[in-house]
Amino acid sequence: MTSHNDQPSPMTFTAAPALSGSVAVPGDKSISHRSLMLSALAVGESRVEGLLEGEDVLATAAALRAMGAKITKVSAADGGGGRAMGADIRRDDDGIWHIHGVGVGGLLQPQEALDMGNSGTSTRLLMGLVASHGITATFVGDASLSKRPMARVTEPLSRVGASFTTSPGDRLPLTMTGACPAVPLDYTLPVASAQVKSAILLAGLNTPGITRVVEPIPTRDHSERMLKGFGADLEVEVQADGTRIITLKGEAELKPQNIVVPGDPSSAAFPMVAALLVPGSQVTIANVGLNATRAGLIDLLREMGGSIEIINAREVGGEPVGDLVVTASALNGVEPDPARAPSMIDEYPVAFVAAAFAHGRSIFRGLDELRVKESDRIATMATGLRAIGVTVEELEDGIIIEGSGGQPLPGGGPIATRLDHRIAMSFAVAGLVSRDGVTIDDMRPVATSFPTFTALLQTLGAIA
Structure with a gap:
């Protein structure tokens, strides 16, 4: 890389x-982020081919490692070895990543701040994951990311029970504490944002009951496609005016997948x-x-x-x-x-x-x-x-x-x-x-x- x-x-x-x-x-960066996150929450080994190894996606991988995932990059130099702790995520020389998930609800308390670099997608989606786990996490980023508003995510995630301490303007650095059990959310997106939609759906994975997102203006649907692929009980209803209603049954058990990005x-x-x-x-x-x-x-x-x-x-x-x-x-x-x-x-x-x-x-x-x-x-x-x-x-x-x-x-x-x-x-x-x-x-x-x-x-x- x-x-x-x-x-x-x-x-x-x-x-x-x-x-x-x-x-x-x-x-694809969007699919790469989601493939790592959902693979880390599945029970068993997933394989991801073609993962974008750019800094944004690697920030997601590092954060998952800090929350219990083991991420090793296998190379000829180390003889295929690597460290093990929690979910096992490793990359072969042929570019295929192998992820052993910890299961929905299995994320652990990170011992240090999660450095998101420049990645808004990593930040907002991982906040969704943390929101329904009983852990506390601090998110930091570079100068550019630290100027980006997070209220569009912290507001709905507060409704599921997560609590936040943010920098002025609802910006990074911020510290959040998830709720377990979280409260299922019925939410209509005020702005067209795949990141907000995805954060709510990811929070819903470990939440009892039904999470429902109403999307008046359709946005990229990688999260819905991939959640269904991993075995989540998710349905999408498209109304006559184009509004999409997404329902997700919580406390999911995700099944490992082979993903080609x-x-x-x-x-x-x-x-x-x-x-x-x-x-x-x-x-x-x-x-x-x-x-x-x-x-x-x-x-x-x-x-x-x-x-x-x-x-x-x-x-x-x-x-x-x-x-x-x-x-x-x-x-x-x-x-x-x-x-x-x-x-x-x-x-x-x-x-x-x-x-x-x-x-x-x-x-x-x-x-x-x-x-x-x-x-x-x-x-x-x-x-x-x-x-x-x-x-x-x-x-x-x-x-x-x-x-x-x-x-x-x-x-x-x-x-x-x-x-x-x-x-x-x-x-x-x-x-x-x-x-x-x-x-x-x-x-x-x-x-x-x-x-x-x-x-x-x-x-x-x-x-x-």
Whole structure:
């Protein structure tokens, strides 16, 4: 695995010749987090292939270790050995992780603070797990994560009986004490958030009775798919207006599974947009997850005129998967329906780059959620796009971008990424279609989700 410090900082990406070749992106981050958590709560051994070994997912693994999971990384150097304590999680040389779970309700009191690094997903989902266990845990994170609000999770989890001591603004560091037995929750999501939904469902696993989540706007459904795969008694009812009602019977006994993690569509977004923008390019991105709750960017780019063909469509481990053949295309400005936001919430930064290169104006609205990501992604992208020569108007809930009509962007920098991996990668893509290159102030955060990002672009012919 590429470490956090393997990327030069700052780093300049310059105009690229036509990109070509076939690549695979790292495993899906959302599915990787959930596969570790649910495997650690199953009784018996689960196997996970294709796990994303980025820093965010490894933060989840470290936290599970601190709560009784044994995590060993098997290598030829240690002869396949490793330490054992509680649930056994180890990785073979072939990249398959083996997890021996402790069972629902089996998490132990951590002896030290749980360091979540930059991972909001790790924090919020693990808080859900702790909420229905009789343990106390302190969550800490890096400067970026410590600015992100946690009230959207602490509020519903307080209703199940968990108690919290938070930093000002309901932020990290925070200490929580779970309730055992917890109180089953009937909750309607006030905002579209797969993390909040998942935290409540995870709390419900060790709660007697029925936990019910009403989701007015559908979000990514990896938790529901995987919970059912592990044997949880979970049902999803879709009403005529699209509202989803998810019910989970508590005190579950999870059965071990063999999981194959598809390529992360949020990571595939970067080589996909790069291939569309760099003239003469054709790139195949293999084994990409195509879950409908995550495929909004593909739909958007096609509406803009992008040539994206899905081949070898199949289902792997309950998730739709396919290979994407992406051919350089002239793009047009677009004004997408704000209702699409949950299906591509992490892909908007690189979508803004595509819009900056398009013919005409693009207007993006309904993106309030981007204000509370790893950075304020609306403000950070607006500032960076202006710095490389793009005409931008920032809105309270979105952004207006005037496209270059397919002409190379001037370039410039250094771009302040605010410790945000997706901002860094988006401006790296912009550098490939610039006259003077784009300099990014810090590429190290990319290791949280896409450790091989720069090497992958170079494999396709990019210059960095």
